[in-house]
């Protein structure tokens with residue numbers, strides 16, 4: 274189901290977990306790395322466009338959670354390409370060890386969506402946390418990789434969570450700072466990720482201010498469909514929904 278979702282920006286994944294490719298001339302940046310099991314789809318999509326994994330010049334991560342790290346180490350070795358992650362999430366990306374969370378997963382198990390997510394993780398090979406052998410860390414600024422994404426810090430969902438702004442394409446890749454599909458409750462529409470996955474849900478709420486200020490027509494999420502109503506309206510929706 275891979276497809277172009279904005280000029281030169283491609284979505285890879287399934288209905289529950291997304292990652293993205295930014296095309297810049299003959300080079301590509303992989304933004305987040307989904308589940309380990311996405312690799313066959315990535316290779317097939319690249320082949321369909323006359324490209325291969327060798328055209329990936331960099332992997333950049335919005336954060337270090339397993340469902341965003343999946344293919345990273347394989348692509349790092351096969352491209353080969355460096356994997357960039359914020360310094361505060363580097364340890365998690367290298368070891369698979371997750372930070373403290375603002376809530377427990379147990380209350381969500383009444384929702385069929387939570388069970389669906391667990392089965393997607395199991396089939397995608399993400400029950401055992403994927404790890405990355407070597408990472409390159411950053412703390413802000415523009416990343417010198419294809420697409421030249423601008424880094425905006427949005428901590429809360431994880432300590433080193435960032436979003437990537439592509440000003441010339443009007444695109445904001447929001448990772449898990451926001452989602453448009455709640456992977457634990459199944460609710461659709463712009464909202465914060467559930468507190469059971471967040472390191473500090475209060476900080477994640479505060480980070481919404483940084484998102485609302487970005488100028489971008491299209492928002493792309495780690496979970497859910499693209500949102501073309503702009504960041505300010507997405508953030509307003511998320512504030513209305515509140516913490517889940």
Ligand SMILES: [Zn+2]
Nearest residue numbers: 338430449470
């Ligand atoms: Zn996450």
